[in-house]
Each structure stands twice: as structure tokens, then as C-alpha cells.
Amino acid sequence: MLHQGQCEACRKDAPRATPEERSLWGQEIPHWTVVQEHGVDILERVFTFANFTQALEFTLRVGRMADEQRHHPSLLTEWARVRVRWWTHAIGGLHLNDYICAAKTELLYE
Amino acid sequence: MLHQGQCEACRKDAPRATPEERSLWGQEIPHWTVVQEHGVDILERVFTFANFTQALEFTLRVGRMADEQRHHPSLLTEWARVRVRWWTHAIGGLHLNDYICAAKTELLYE
Numbered sequence: 001m002l003h004q005g006q007c008e009a010c011r012k013d014a015p016r017a018t019p020e021e022r023s024l025w026g027q028e029i030p031h032w033t034v035v036q037e038h039g040v041d042i043l044e045r046v047f048t049f050a051n052f053t054q055a056l057e058f059t060l061r062v063g064r065m066a067d068e069q070r071h072h073p074s075l076l077t078e079w080a081r082v083r084v085r086w087w088t089h090a091i092g093g094l095h096l097n098d099y100i101c102a103a104k105t106e107l108l109y110e
Numbered sequence: 111m112l113h114q115g116q117c118e119a120c121r122k123d124a125p126r127a128t129p130e131e132r133s134l135w136g137q138e139i140p141h142w143t144v145v146q147e148h149g150v151d152i153l154e155r156v157f158t159f160a161n162f163t164q165a166l167e168f169t170l171r172v173g174r175m176a177d178e179q180r181h182h183p184s185l186l187t188e189w190a191r192v193r194v195r196w197w198t199h200a201i202g203g204l205h206l207n208d209y210i211c212a213a214k215t216e217l218l219y220e
Contacts, residue, residue, distance in 0.1 A: 052182045056173040059187065063166040072162045075187040077169065079199075089189075 002028045002103035005096070007069040016093045025099040032102050034094070035085075041094050042087040043102050047109050049080045058082050061108045069104070071097050112138045112213035115206070117179040126203045135209040142212050144204070145195075151204050152197040153212050157219050159190045168192050171218045179214070181207050 002025060017025070026032070032045045049055045059077045062084060066072050076083040084105055086098040112135060127135065136142070142155045159165045169187045172194060176182050186193040194215055196208040 052173070053177055056170065056177075059173075059185075060166065060170055063162070063169075063187065067163055067166075072189050075169075075185075077173065077185040077187070079182050 002100050003107050005100035005103075007071040007097040007100055009070070010088050010090045010095055010097055012090050014088075014091055014095055016091055017095060017099070021096070022094065025096070029099065029102045029106060031106070040087060040092050042085050043094060043098050044083065044085045045102070045105070046081055046083045049082070052077075052079050055080055055082050058109065062105050065104055065108060066101065069097070069101055071101055073101065073105075112210050113217050115210035115213075117181040117207040117210055119180070120198050120200045120205055120207055122200050124198075124201055124205055126201055127205060127209070131206070132204065135206070139209065139212045139216060141216070150197060150202050152195050153204060153208050154193065154195045155212070155215070156191055156193045159192070162187075162189050165190055165192050168219065172215055175214055175218060176211065179207070179211055181211055183211065183215075 032043050035042050035044045047058060049058065055077050059075050059082050062075060074085040086101050087093065088095040088098055142153050145152050145154045157168060159168065165187050169185050169192050172183065172185060184195040196211050197203065198205040198208055
């Protein structure tokens with residue numbers, strides 16, 4: 001299970017996720033989509049809440065998990081939603097770390 | 111001083127900031143710029159930090175201030191930066207509230 005994984009330090013020569021890995025790992029995080037920005041693939045999900053306070057608390061929970069994993073997302077906090085994005089700067093794309101962190105993010109929402 | 115103000119409940123018929131007010135109030139928050147998104151004017155500043163933890167803590171401080179003021183920003187938290195945006199949904203643009211909250215945000219960074 002992805003959510004039980006731990007991020008490894010990611011170097012520039014680390015392998016990007018293959019299409020087969022993306023398909024396999026994606027089954028564990030069905031609410032996430034791959035979007036592109038400036039040619040970089042990014043895992044994204046928008047989480048919705050009843051109000052800003054709940055959205056902010058979720059941002060904090062995801063941020064603390066990210067610090068523990070030493071892997072850092074983009075967190076867009078708005079009135080009643082948080083857009084979470086995971087990708088790996090060092091390789092300019094998606095790594096197993098991103099799928100692990102997306103799965104851990106899901107657990108923080110439940 | 112703007113940062114000593116308190117946000118008032120903003121209705122759809124509340125007045126947008128005039129060009130003269132923007133110019134005057136803008137002098138108190140010189141690091142902020144007005145950007146446009148989907149035709150809506152937005153006050154924006156990007157704050158930089160030494161790491162993600164500091165960025166996340168700043169997001170939390172701004173978010174708590176926002177809840178106190180009952181006026182809510184867009185907060186984009188990334189590795190070592192936070193992009194803060196203030197605008198007023200109800201009037202589709204900038205209100206005194208946004209300048210007050212931008213000034214209060216500055217104080218939280220100092």
C-alpha cells in the first residue's frame with residue numbers, strides 16, 4: 001500500500017515513474033489527476049471543506065506530513081478548498097515519492 | 111494606519127476602492143501589487159522564507175488573522191515561499207478590507 005511507504009531522498013538521476021507504474025499506483029489514489037504545468041507532470045487533487053478554518057487545518061496537516069517526509073507540495077488554500085500538488089523538482093516530473101505522499105494526503109482527509 | 115483597521119462585513123453594493131484610494135492606501139503597503147485574474151483586481155505579494163516549515167507557519171498565521179477578520183485570502187504555500195492574495199468576492203474587486211488585511215499580513219511577516 002502506497003500510504004505505508006516512506007519517501008526516499010531523490011536525486012537528479014532518480015527514475016521517473018514509468019507509464020506502467022503510473023497506471024498501477026494511480027489505482028490507489030483514484031481521486032488524483034496528472035496535470036501539466038510548464039511541461040512538468042504534477043499529481044493534483046482539490047479537497048473541499050465546509051469553511052476556511054477546516055481548509056487551513058488540512059493545509060497544516062498535509063504540510064506537517066510533508067516535512068516529516070522531507071518532500072514538499074504546493075498547497076493552495078482558499079475559502080473552502082485546498083488544492084494539493086505533488087511532483088519532484090529534482091527530476092522534473094513524477095516519482096514514487098509523489099504517489100506515496102498523495103496516498104498519505106488522502107488519509108489525512110478521511 | 112491601515113493595519114489598525116478592522117474588516118467590515120462586505121455586501122454586494124459596497125463600494126470598490128477608487129483610483130485615489132488605491133493610490134493612497136497603496137503607499138502603506140509598497141511591496142504589494144495589483145494583479146488581474148479573470149478580470150478581477152487582486153492585491154498580491156509573494157513572501158520568501160528559509161524553508162517550508164517557516165512558509166507553512168506564516169500561512170497559518172495569516173489564515174488565523176483572516177478568520178478573525180472574517181475575510182479570506184488565497185494562500186499558495188510552496189517550498190520556501192507563500193503567495194498571498196486579497197480581494198473581495200462580493201464586489202468582484204478591491205475594497206478597503208483588502209488593504210487592511212494586506213497591511214495586517216505585512217505585520218505578521220516582520
